Amino acid sequence: MRWTVTGALAVAQLTAREALRGRLWLPVVGAALIMAVVALRLDGVDAEARRKLSVALVVGSAGFIAHLLAVLVAAQGVRRDLEGRMALLLFAKPLPRFGYLLGRWLGGMAAVGAALAALAGIGLGIIAWRSDLPVSRSAIPADAWWRLTAAGAAEPIAAGQDLVQVSGAAGNGVRLRFGAMPDGDGEILLRAAVLGTEAAPVTQCAVRIDALDASGGARPLALAAGSPYGQASGDRPGVAVLRDHGEERRELDTDYVRVRVDAAARAADGSLTIRVTRLDSAAALRFAVADGALIAVESGGFALNLARATLAMLAAAAPLVAWTLVCACVSNLGVALLGGLTLLFTGSALPVLAETLAHEEAAAPLRRIFSVLSWIVPDFDRHHLAARLAATRAVEWAAVGDAALYYGAYAALFLGLAWWALATREVA
Numbered sequence: 001m002r003w004t005v006t007g008a009l010a011v012a013q014l015t016a017r018e019a020l021r022g023r024l025w026l027p028v029v030g031a032a033l034i035m036a037v038v039a040l041r042l043d044g045v046d047a048e049a050r051r052k053l054s055v056a057l058v059v060g061s062a063g064f065i066a067h068l069l070a071v072l073v074a075a076q077g078v079r080r081d082l083e084g085r086m087a088l089l090l091f092a093k094p095l096p097r098f099g100y101l102l103g104r105w106l107g108g109m110a111a112v113g114a115a116l117a118a119l120a121g122i123g124l125g126i127i128a129w130r131s132d133l134p135v136s137r138s139a140i141p142a143d144a145w146w147r148l149t150a151a152g153a154a155e156p157i158a159a160g161q162d163l164v165q166v167s168g169a170a171g172n173g174v175r176l177r178f179g180a181m182p183d184g185d186g187e188i189l190l191r192a193a194v195l196g197t198e199a200a201p202v203t204q205c206a207v208r209i210d211a212l213d214a215s216g217g218a219r220p221l222a223l224a225a226g227s228p229y230g231q232a233s234g235d236r237p238g239v240a241v242l243r244d245h246g247e248e249r250r251e252l253d254t255d256y257v258r259v260r261v262d263a264a265a266r267a268a269d270g271s272l273t274i275r276v277t278r279l280d281s282a283a284a285l286r287f288a289v290a291d292g293a294l295i296a297v298e299s300g301g302f303a304l305n306l307a308r309a310t311l312a313m314l315a316a317a318a319p320l321v322a323w324t325l326v327c328a329c330v331s332n333l334g335v336a337l338l339g340g341l342t343l344l345f346t347g348s349a350l351p352v353l354a355e356t357l358a359h360e361e362a363a364a365p366l367r368r369i370f371s372v373l374s375w376i377v378p379d380f381d382r383h384h385l386a387a388r389l390a391a392t393r394a395v396e397w398a399a400v401g402d403a404a405l406y407y408g409a410y411a412a413l414f415l416g417l418a419w420w421a422l423a424t425r426e427v428a
Contacts (some may be wrong), residue, residue: 007095008103010415016108018080019073027068028115031061032122039126039180048254051131052390058123059306059386063313065119066112067380070317071340074108075324082425098419105415109322120310120336124303134396137252138299139189142176145289148275157289164292166193167284173207173277173286176293179270187224188274189256189294194244194283204243205283206232211265212273213317221259221274230257242285251391258296299394308395309385316401319378320344322414329421345381378410 019025035057043052078101082084097402128134145157145164150171157164166172175400190209196202203238210218220238230240240257249255266272274293278285299305320340327339 005099007099008106011095011100011103012106012110015074015077015104016110018077019069019107022076024069024073024111025115026119027065029117031065035061035119035123035126038144039130047131050353051127051134052251054127054130054425055134055390056386058119058127059309059389062116062119062123062310063316063386065117066313066317067320067344069112069115070108070320071324071344073111074104074321075328075336075340076333077104077107078325078328079336082328083332086333097422098415101329101415101418101422104325105318105321105411109314109318112255112317112321116310116314120306121300124306127302131318133302134253134389134392136299136302136305136389136392137296138394138396139252139291139294139296140178141290142274142293143179144177145287146175148173148175148277162289164287164289165195165284166278166287167188168281170279170281171277173275174273174287175212175273178272178274178295186261187296188221188241188259188261188272189252189296190242190259191250191256191288191292191420193286194242195286196282202280204241205285206239206241206279207285208238208275208277208279209240209259210238210275210277211261212275213267216357218275219265221261221265224258224260226253227258228254228256230259239279252294252296253392256294299396302389305389306398308397309389311400312383312385312403315400315407316378316380316382318407319410319414322411325418326414326421329418329425343377347377350374350377350379351381353414378407382406407409 039054042053115207124133146154147157147164147166148154151167156174164174166174188209192205194203209221211221212218222237223240229243232239232241240259242257245255259273264364272295276285276293319342323343324336324340327336331339383395383403385395388395
């Protein structure tokens with residue numbers, strides 16, 4: 001065991017030095033220069049679009065370089081040792097083959113981590129230069145929904161129902177409950193599709209938003225100062241306007257009506273109950289249960305959330321490094337690089353394949369193949385990091401932990417395969 005750990009650390013240091021001597025830092029420098037040049041050309045868009053594009057540029061560039069180095073660094077070292085007969089010297093010493101592979105994997109991960117840290121730091125400066133750093137928020141959905149009638153009847157929304165539509169007479173609406181509101185003041189975020197008819201198309205609907213106490217009393221809630229829209233004509237307490245921005249848009253800063261809620265609105269158990277009442281009978285509202293109503297909680301600064309995203313990207317590189325080790329142990333460097341890129345492209349395409357096969361006409365054999373692929377191939381777009389950060393959604397520590405467990409399991413499996421391939425290989 002001692003020789004495994006000591007040898008693995010020595011091989012990891014060797015791998016990192018080889019990466020530096022091989023000038024594998026040049027892609028990092030090139031990516032930083034490309035980010036700076038592209039950021040210079042963002043003057044033609046408004047501040048909001050400039051911020052989104054800057055975030056997507058930084059996170060996308062960092063992810064691309066991380067995957068590139070994950071494919072190159074460790075596999076290159078293994079092929080050099082096997083083809084140059086260095087393996088004869090290495091394995092003649094008390095260095096187990098698994099310790100050697102673990103060291104190559106750790107060295108590859110160290111190179112990827114250093115590149116991600118450098119690009120994240122440079123990217124943070126670029127985002128701050130081109131726009132204000134966004135405030136990242138965690139979004140907590142409502143625990144329970146009810147459909148309300150103007151007469152006061154409440155119909156609970158069944159578990160598993162994705163959409164809640166409210167139409168009919170003015171006065172109909174929804175009631176929703178948040179199980180645990182954070183301490184202090186906060187914001188409720190509301191978003192709904194506004195539906196009209198072919199004869200009378202509408203794009204907005206006036207609503208009244210109230211907080212309900214245990215006795216049924218209602219307190220009107222006012223718009224937050226930073227709400228991007230929702231201001232109603234006149235100065236009526238609790239009245240806001242929901243506008244249809246398209247159901248695919250879910251950015252917390254720009255696509256939700258933001259309503260201010262103080263701590264006094266909470267019940268004794270910490271829960272919060274909100275009522276949204278339609279005031280316009282010509283418009284129907286359609287809420288998405290998953291994210292039509294949210295509590296927004298600030299979740300650290302943008303720098304902290306970018307650091308969390310960097311850790312998740314580092315975790316995503318782990319199975320890629322391990323898989324290229326498998327390929328390098330059984331074939332030449334070209335095949336190892338092709339194998340790593342194939343795994344990357346297949347894993348990145350899994351969400352598209354899932355959406356395609358969701359169509360009713362997809363053949364049963366294709367569904368079976370995809371089911372097998374979804375177990376064998378890791379999903380490299382599992383956490384949608386670029387989209388989350390660009391939409392000002394926080395990357396929580398829970399997402400980092402999920403990435404470590406999910407990608408770590410694949411990395412362990414691939415390292416086991418690499419050990420078996422090297423253990424059964426004749427290196428003399």
